[in-house]
Amino acid sequence: MVSPTPSKHALASRLADFATVPEAIEYASRGETGLNFYSGKGELTEALPYAQMYEQGVALARKMLAKGLTKGDRVAIIAESDGDFMRAFTACQFAGLVPAPLPLPAAFGGKDAYIEHIRRMMQGADASAVLSPASLADWVKAAADGLDMKAVGTLSVFDDVDGAGIELPTVGPDDLCYLQFSSGSTRFPLGVAVTQRALMANAYAITHHGLKITAADRCVSWLPLYHDMGLVGFLLTPLVCQVSIDYLPTREFARRPLLWLNLITRNGGTLSYSPSFGYELAARRAETASTEGIDLSTWRGAGIGGDMVRPRVLRKFAETFAPRGFSAGALVPSYGMAEASLALSFAPLGVGLVTDRVDLDRLEGDAVAVPPGPQTEREREFVLNGPVLPGHQIEVRDPDGKVLGEKQVGRLFARGPSLMRDYFNRPEETAAVLSADGWLDTGDLGYICDGQIVITGRAKDLILVNGRNIWPQDLEWSAEHSIDSLRSGDVVAFSVDGDGGEQVVVLVQCRPTQEEARAALAAQVQGVLRAAHGLEVKVVLVPTHSLPQTSSGKLSRTKARQMLLAGEFGANAMLSA
Template identity: 65%
Template sequence: MILPTPTASGLACQRTASFETIQEALEYAAGGRSGLNFYSGRGQLVETLPYAQLRADAIDLARTLLAAGLAPGERVALVAETDGDFVRAFFACLHAGLIPVPLPLPTTVGGKDGYIANLRRMTQSAGAVAALGPASLDGWLRLAVDGLPMKLLGTVAELRAAGGQGPGLPAADPEALLYLQFSSGSTRFPLGISVTQRALMANARAISAHGLRTTADDRCVSWLPFYHDMGLVGFLLAPMLTQLSVDLLPTREFARRPLLWLDLIGRNGGTISYSPTFGYELCARRAETASIENLDLGRWRVAGVGGDMIRPARLQAFSDTFAARGFGARAFLASYGMAEATLALSFAPLDRGLVTERVDTDRLERDGSAATPAADAPRARDFVRCGPVLPGHAMEVRGPGGAVLPERQVGRIFARGPSLMDAYFDRPDETLLVMSADGWLDTGDLGFMADGEIVITGRAKDLILINGRNVWPQDLEWTIETEIALLRTGDVVAFALDTAAEEQVVVLVQCRPVDQAERAALQEEIVRLIRARHSIEVSVTLVPPRSLPQTSSGKLSRAQAREIYRSGAFTPAEAARAAV
């Protein structure tokens, strides 16, 4: 019988990422008993990987990689399956001086051809000379890199079986490039972000010591993918850097059985776990028809929320549903970050739950002021405080001319600090667009400060300009999803199209009914709803379930949805678009 690694590492003291290099950190963690635990979609423990075993395997595999002709500094594309072999390959690359490049798994949108094309573009963008993945995707990976100059191609299992002793492993450099992390791609094609040893250590220390205040009694649980920064840094690298055990569920299995995530938290005494809002909502929905009597969430002290806009009403529903199972709303922890900052930039204070700022929506759209609404204000919206910037970092909200704005005035968010990337890999043109000479990063996000805490209101590129109003697409999406019972979070995406006359607002809605009368009624209801709530005329197109494009982090990609719409793929005759 396989047993999970214990929560207590057995080490004399916990070190919170106080290392020069990740190799040094793994050597220290290997002295204890903690490690990684991989579960199946049935909740069965299928593999344990103590840090001691990971270090031994990674060193052996690193020598094999060098024996295969790879040279330090070269990039290795790794399809990021949630299994031990991906982790072994990732750390093997680090020990060999190679640069691992985690690549995504297939999604439901785009199908085989779209996925293969995406892998190819990412591999070429990274200049990878080797590509490794799971056996289940070996054929697709080979198609993706067909014709590219590869020194090595196959599965990690095949490489481990081949063995081979190459030259001695290079010394770890605290200033070196460590890995490439592709951006989420919510507004454009993902770019490779250069993450250095220095940046990772700075961010992991800030996360562990200040954001989460981890202790040796903590245990992490995650279903987040390793190809996204929240999964890779938050639930693989940072836990290892603090010697914590992690229980891991593949992302696709969470989508099928979301309550398994909560079962793992209760079963193994999980204390730290994260999810975008939609993950909590999915659990609450599933609990409507499934038994939750055996769940024990009483030890869950950090229920992190990040990776997308935070929806407090959905989280309240989760809290209400699972309060009887020991979950406390004070465990919710709002945070803000991005891959360009390694992972995190801010955390709300621990053990206070969500704190919201209620804003007059009319004032917000008209002049960018986050004013408190009057009692008779026709429209208002709640935004969540995401806490102060991490120690050693700085954050500013700036206006169009670059001046720092006062509190409660919405502007573009800029950040600076030791966790930030040096550049987009091999893209100096893109780097210059977002990084200033003195190290300030233009995050592309909009928000305001409230009592020194950052409040995120949306992405700058997603804003819709209608008759002098700045309309947030999330407002339109959330109105529709909240007020129309048959729709769920993620079923709606809104964006603007430039026409000869003015911007046209398009709303795509995933529709499950097939009856034409029901579909027509749904379209008309949405048009009336948005006109009444937002005084905007919209064009509504119904699309099939699971057809809206998502980024690697599970966020809706409005940019990609816009391009698919423009191509005509979302306008079949039977969709009967309603344009008013």
């Protein structure tokens, strides 16, 4: 019978104080902790102690080099949550190769679209090899067809390779650690190139300042390993702290979200993260499924990241699971992005959600976050995501580049040791976001409140109507919260060019098929947005499961807009509702 790796170990704890990931793996291999992989039935399918991961990774690294791969080559790896991905990733670290995790098919709507997308990623990485689980081997082979590859397939492609006597290269702090593809990249995927030095700087800041990790911690994750929050937050950071990790495949979480909480219960998990929608899924499932036996009293860091933090959703989760030992003070909003390795800020631990309530009309009209007053008609609540991590800087700037003061909304720029080296082989795209003096244009809009970062939205998604700056998530959340038949992720808002200027379009996933019910839903959405935001919108009803997502599970407003304009929701879509 397979047993999970322990949480505690006799090895002296070292918390992210290494120069490189290979150095950290070698140290972790001296202890008993490691990685544990669970099935959708909650069964432990494999335990991979760091000692085995190190031994197997070093052996595989020698075989990779014997196969003809050389230091600096990129290796694309389909990021399944299993031991083979970990062995391949580890081997790349010791061989001086650069792993480029690729997504699983779930978000791509079919075989052909998936094959085309990962082929573009392989080309973007200029990959010399691509590795996959057996279940996707044929698809990956098709994606790699015609590309100059030294190895294509499962790890079995190295079975007959003799790696004996192959000397491993020295890996230094300025060597690349991995390429992280931006989840929003579609037509021209951008590989975020992160050095060993930048990764270790971020892991150190997370460990010592953000989450204050200790030797007693244990991580639990269902996050995809091709996304920065999964790869850096719940593989590399715990690994460089010798912390054990329990994994549930992302697709299994979507089917059985309470299994996430059962894993935390079973092994005494202390740290686990999710975007807001994960907490919402779990709370919804608890309405119809038993939570008997769930004990969340050990969960000290319930992080939220990867998307806008939704306070209403998180309060509902905390209320639902308070009888099961969950503390609302465990909630930890945070902010970051792949271009900063992962994290830029964490809310203070043990405090829970802290929000800033502002006058929405002043925010939209004057780009200032002021408290509601007696004349305020519309309000909005934003979550504080904590101060910027030590050693890093955040500035809020206006369109002319002037640095703004507290409560003034502008574009966020970041600087610090965790930032990417560049977008791999994309100098123009790099120069567009990363200045010569090291400032990164995050593409996010927000402001500073009491020294903490507040995010109001993505600059590219901002809707400008009659001098108002309207955040699409405000429209989306209003509809979803006000109409019982709508769920989180059912609504996407954006603007299109109309005869009289910008026209706001709201796509709504519609379950009813009767024309009367459909018309009623469209009218209801229009009424809610008219009342809550004083805005006239065109509602377009679309089939369920038709709104596009990025590979990390976020709704893609840009892709949805493109699909609408291309007629992919039907020839009459722009005329309906």
